Amino acid sequence: MRRRTAAVGIAVLGLGALTACGGGGSTGGPIDSRGPIDIWYSNNEQELAWGQQLVEAWNAEHPDEQITAQEIPAGRSSEEVLGAAIAAGTAPCLVFNTAPAAVGQFAKQGGLLDLAQFEGGAAYIEERSGDLAAQYATADGQYFQLPWKSNPVQIFYNRELFAEAGIDPDDPPLATYDEFLETARTIVDSGAAPYAIWPAPTSEFFQIQFDFLPLYAAETGGTPLLDGEDSTFASEEGLAVAEFWHTLYEDGLAGNEKYTGDAFADGQAAMSIVGPWAIAVYEDVDWGVAPVPTSHGMSADEIWTFSDAKNVGLYRACDHPATAWEVLKFATSVEQDGKLLELTGQMPLRRDLAETYADYFAANPDYVAFGEQAARVVEVPTSPNTVAMLQALRDAWSGSVIFGGPDADLRQALEDAAAKFDDLARQP
Amino acid sequence: MTATATTPAAVTPRRPRRKPLGANPLGILFSAPYLVFVIAIFAFPLAFSVYMAFHDYFFTAPGFEADRPFVGFDNFRNVLTDPLVWRSFGNVGIFLLINVPLTVVLSLVLATALNRIVHARAFYRVAFYVPYVTASVAVVAVWLFLFNGDGLVNTLLGPLAPDPSWLVNSGLAMPTIALFVTWKGLGFYILLYLAALQAVPKELYESAQMDGAGKVRSFFSVTVPSVRPATLLVVLLSTITGANLFTEPYLLTSGGGPDGASVSPALLIYQRGIQQGTPDTAAAIGVLLVILVLVVAWLQRRFVGGEGR
Amino acid sequence: MSRVQTTLRYVVLTIGAIAFLFPFYYMFIGSLQAEPDPTIAGAFPNPANLTGENYVEINERINLGIGLLNSGIFTCGVILGTVVFGALAGYALAILHWRGRGVTFALALLVQVVPFQLLMIPLYVLIARDYGLADTHLGMILPFLINSSAVIIFRQYFIGIPRDIFEAARIDGAGELRLLWNVALPLVRPALLTVVLLTFIGPWNEFLWPFLITKDEALQPLAVSLANYIANVAATASNPFGASLAGAFVLAVPAVTLFIVFQRYFTSTNLGSGVKG
Numbered sequence A: 001m002r003r004r005t006a007a008v009g010i011a012v013l014g015l016g017a018l019t020a021c022g023g024g025g026s027t028g029g030p031i032d033s034r035g036p037i038d039i040w041y042s043n044n045e046q047e048l049a050w051g052q053q054l055v056e057a058w059n060a061e062h063p064d065e066q067i068t069a070q071e072i073p074a075g076r077s078s079e080e081v082l083g084a085a086i087a088a089g090t091a092p093c094l095v096f097n098t099a100p101a102a103v104g105q106f107a108k109q110g111g112l113l114d115l116a117q118f119e120g121g122a123a124y125i126e127e128r129s130g131d132l133a134a135q136y137a138t139a140d141g142q143y144f145q146l147p148w149k150s151n152p153v154q155i156f157y158n159r160e161l162f163a164e165a166g167i168d169p170d171d172p173p174l175a176t177y178d179e180f181l182e183t184a185r186t187i188v189d190s191g192a193a194p195y196a197i198w199p200a201p202t203s204e205f206f207q208i209q210f211d212f213l214p215l216y217a218a219e220t221g222g223t224p225l226l227d228g229e230d231s232t233f234a235s236e237e238g239l240a241v242a243e244f245w246h247t248l249y250e251d252g253l254a255g256n257e258k259y260t261g262d263a264f265a266d267g268q269a270a271m272s273i274v275g276p277w278a279i280a281v282y283e284d285v286d287w288g289v290a291p292v293p294t295s296h297g298m299s300a301d302e303i304w305t306f307s308d309a310k311n312v313g314l315y316r317a318c319d320h321p322a323t324a325w326e327v328l329k330f331a332t333s334v335e336q337d338g339k340l341l342e343l344t345g346q347m348p349l350r351r352d353l354a355e356t357y358a359d360y361f362a363a364n365p366d367y368v369a370f371g372e373q374a375a376r377v378v379e380v381p382t383s384p385n386t387v388a389m390l391q392a393l394r395d396a397w398s399g400s401v402i403f404g405g406p407d408a409d410l411r412q413a414l415e416d417a418a419a420k421f422d423d424l425a426r427q428p
Numbered sequence B: 001m002t003a004t005a006t007t008p009a010a011v012t013p014r015r016p017r018r019k020p021l022g023a024n025p026l027g028i029l030f031s032a033p034y035l036v037f038v039i040a041i042f043a044f045p046l047a048f049s050v051y052m053a054f055h056d057y058f059f060t061a062p063g064f065e066a067d068r069p070f071v072g073f074d075n076f077r078n079v080l081t082d083p084l085v086w087r088s089f090g091n092v093g094i095f096l097l098i099n100v101p102l103t104v105v106l107s108l109v110l111a112t113a114l115n116r117i118v119h120a121r122a123f124y125r126v127a128f129y130v131p132y133v134t135a136s137v138a139v140v141a142v143w144l145f146l147f148n149g150d151g152l153v154n155t156l157l158g159p160l161a162p163d164p165s166w167l168v169n170s171g172l173a174m175p176t177i178a179l180f181v182t183w184k185g186l187g188f189y190i191l192l193y194l195a196a197l198q199a200v201p202k203e204l205y206e207s208a209q210m211d212g213a214g215k216v217r218s219f220f221s222v223t224v225p226s227v228r229p230a231t232l233l234v235v236l237l238s239t240i241t242g243a244n245l246f247t248e249p250y251l252l253t254s255g256g257g258p259d260g261a262s263v264s265p266a267l268l269i270y271q272r273g274i275q276q277g278t279p280d281t282a283a284a285i286g287v288l289l290v291i292l293v294l295v296v297a298w299l300q301r302r303f304v305g306g307e308g309r
Numbered sequence C: 001m002s003r004v005q006t007t008l009r010y011v012v013l014t015i016g017a018i019a020f021l022f023p024f025y026y027m028f029i030g031s032l033q034a035e036p037d038p039t040i041a042g043a044f045p046n047p048a049n050l051t052g053e054n055y056v057e058i059n060e061r062i063n064l065g066i067g068l069l070n071s072g073i074f075t076c077g078v079i080l081g082t083v084v085f086g087a088l089a090g091y092a093l094a095i096l097h098w099r100g101r102g103v104t105f106a107l108a109l110l111v112q113v114v115p116f117q118l119l120m121i122p123l124y125v126l127i128a129r130d131y132g133l134a135d136t137h138l139g140m141i142l143p144f145l146i147n148s149s150a151v152i153i154f155r156q157y158f159i160g161i162p163r164d165i166f167e168a169a170r171i172d173g174a175g176e177l178r179l180l181w182n183v184a185l186p187l188v189r190p191a192l193l194t195v196v197l198l199t200f201i202g203p204w205n206e207f208l209w210p211f212l213i214t215k216d217e218a219l220q221p222l223a224v225s226l227a228n229y230i231a232n233v234a235a236t237a238s239n240p241f242g243a244s245l246a247g248a249f250v251l252a253v254p255a256v257t258l259f260i261v262f263q264r265y266f267t268s269t270n271l272g273s274g275v276k277g
Helices: A002-020 A045-061 A078-088 A100-108 A121-136 A159-164 A177-190 A205-210 A212-219 A236-250 A276-280 A321-331 A334-344 A358-363 A365-373 A386-402 A410-426 B002-017 B026-053 B074-080 B083-116 B121-133 B136-146 B152-160 B173-198 B202-210 B215-226 B228-243 B247-252 B265-275 B279-304 C003-031 C053-061 C064-094 C101-113 C116-130 C137-144 C148-159 C163-171 C176-187 C189-205 C208-213 C222-236 C240-266 C269-276
Strands: A037-042 A067-072 A094-098 A146-150 A154-158 A195-197 A269-274 A287-290 A310-314
Touching: A037 A045, A037 A321, A045 A067, A045 A094, A045 A276, A045 A321, A045 A334, A078 A094, A078 A100, A078 B265, A078 C116, A078 C208, A094 A100, A094 A321, A100 A310, A100 A386, A121 A146, A154 A159, A154 A365, A159 A177, A159 A287, A177 A195, A177 A236, A205 A212, A205 A386, A212 A236, A236 A386, A236 A410, A269 A276, A276 A365, A287 A365, A310 A321, A334 A358, A358 A365, A386 A410, A386 B265, B026 B279, B026 C064, B026 C101, B026 C116, B026 C176, B074 B279, B083 B121, B083 B173, B083 B215, B083 B228, B083 B265, B083 B279, B083 C003, B121 B173, B121 C003, B121 C189, B121 C240, B136 B152, B136 B173, B136 B247, B136 C003, B136 C222, B136 C240, B173 B228, B173 B247, B173 C003, B173 C189, B202 B215, B215 B228, B228 B279, B228 C101, B228 C148, B247 B265, B265 B279, B265 C116, B279 C101, B279 C116, C003 C240, C053 C064, C053 C240, C064 C101, C064 C137, C064 C148, C064 C176, C064 C189, C064 C222, C064 C240, C101 C148, C116 C137, C116 C208, C137 C189, C137 C208, C148 C189, C163 C176, C176 C189, C189 C240, C208 C222, C222 C240
Parallel strands: A037 A067, A037 A094, A195 A269
Antiparallel strands: A094 A310, A146 A310, A154 A269, A154 A287
């Protein structure tokens, strides 16, 4: 009998010991180590094509530093996969799909390496991205992400549906809030489409990036949500944006239920607010594009918007960081950025984009608007608590703007969210 | 039967021997694989979660040093002063108030009917079980479509249709989810009741009939008491499943519905722990949830249960 | 048994059956439509609108066959572990007396109470880092290997077996394992089936854990691929709603078929005859 208890006890202890000895996790290699690396990129068709040619090009020249690549499903859960991988030490060297909102958190976990510690690291990033680079650095000048590509958010409109509603498809009145609302009413009243515009009304934290954020950026001429440790959006401009969207929802011009699929592509909404990656989805729609509206109208070259950027992180679990850094520079060279542009239509976060790739834009006039917009994009804060902040803002938005009813106190909702922001910004 | 007359006498002297591993230690061997599994896969992570709830904790990459001090009840204080957390527990309460009684009543009624009929039994059994075996992921799309603003249900209801529509209605979102989960889970509970009903001795019904009881009377005086253990099981299981509700709020009302109307504690744990990187807060919510469920389960056992053990 | 009551029973059951089956019917019809039709007429579709195109489309993006295979491996692994080890544990809890019996039962109950999301990341660190099982089928199966509800159900059924049967067999000289295999198990066949069907649901439905533990698409169960498809890719299909429903239907069919095949074993008359003999 005693032997049996002992046997079971030993088995349990043995199991406990097993948990102590590492199996799959890596603590990473020294910063100057070179050798084979692994990378992840998103499985979006176009990005896949770009990623594959990148790996082939590099591997051909570097037989001792081969890249192994894997796709991760893009989309809302990729941050969770990355967070878990960091904790387990199973993250790859480079992830070509790191969302800026999660970078602060990953850095706090110690999962990312500061790119500025490589020789000429900070200079390389600032040289490539110019003024926009500052948004991606921490207060101490550390770069835990390399700003890679953006998808400047603009308003797509369905030219056919607009024509049907009697609006001029070549120059639709979408510049001021009043014009936009009027256009929206015309569309819905004429029956051309059930809704004028249909951003996702659900409560995930990242949805706030596609209704509030772009218009707030435009209205304030490029002010981010957080300045140092203070939130900025409980202001008159923030309120104006909130009231605009509130009217859209109250008057039935924007859908407040989740649509399975893409409402714009299916003709259920006459407009959509998204970046150029969607052009591949909209190939059957005769679309036009306009900058996001502002309360009193601005000229197109003054309007800012949300970047919807995806960046690249270099993860601590990497055994050969030096190689990873070289690959990173290779992947963001003029040539590779050009290929990215050609294959995916997304905008490399590079300054002087229009000049550097003038040929491309000449050949693809559809993308010219985005190319110009790419110089004026705003990013989400780089705090470790960004996701929690965005969630708090989204909850406040959902409760007041989308579902608050006609008497919703938008000002109070914004102020409450701002208070939470300030709180979270001050937490380490 | 003569053999059994001697065994009672043989049983009593066993007690004073007091074996260290109990009368039949083979039991330990039989349940060893399960025990090892539970300890490795649940006890360790659970203990770790409790540990996290009392510290300022976040997961770090291996090899990275970070300061994660003990903070006593701070996390619990934060959680208990967060109105969204209270809302989530309230939502689960609403859910359980609808789901549990509905489940018990409907599954018992349907199981009783199913037990008595002669034709097409297989068809009905399959029909009721089909939602249970289908992945929520698969069925949610249809449900969303049906309960849409201009979906089938609202079209049928005409002027009675609620506005805003079901899943985007602050007051109706959780009840709609409760309806979905009840529908989906009923098949399993019907089977539980079926098995219990088939074990009820016919003699009881016959004697009730002889006493002049009609069908309805005998249902309430014979059937219901006889399946009490099964009822307790149904109540307990549906309560526990309901308290841990995650998939349906996640899929049907991604992110928690209008104004947090369908946030559940498990959804909050997911958001705070995994999306926002604050597993300490999530663990605090989790610990509170577990304690609450245990209390409720204990209460249910006292008031509903006959012989549970 | 009067005719009125019989008819009433059938009416109640039929209404129930329709309520339960209608969403599936709708799923099936929806998956065959070229253009989604949200009106009532959509439930009785125009033959001109029918097409198998949705199935082809979704199969191009996510390999339905491989997804089903992975779902099958995952689920079978769990069912095997649960039936073998769960029956052993349930028997031990019900029939045998041993030290730690109460604690084990309490643990089995506690396991069900704790939400999985609470344990997900520590489990991931344990399984991916410490055991090195990321991107493997075993890593997927491990947290679900022995379903605690099944243990409790086994225990429940084993308790229901009258003790005389055991005494009689013990007197005939049977050891515990013989007792379990030859006497107890056959008597609780409904329990076995209940357990299989109950245990089936967890891994079949599960989309969070396999998503976390596997990055390789060739290893992902269909529930995961479908969840990802609906969330991210569907928009690029010509009929996103139809394509999603096509995937959903493929996911549902094996489960339903399995149940149709095995549901006839659900009568528990065996138990009664064991006592009378």
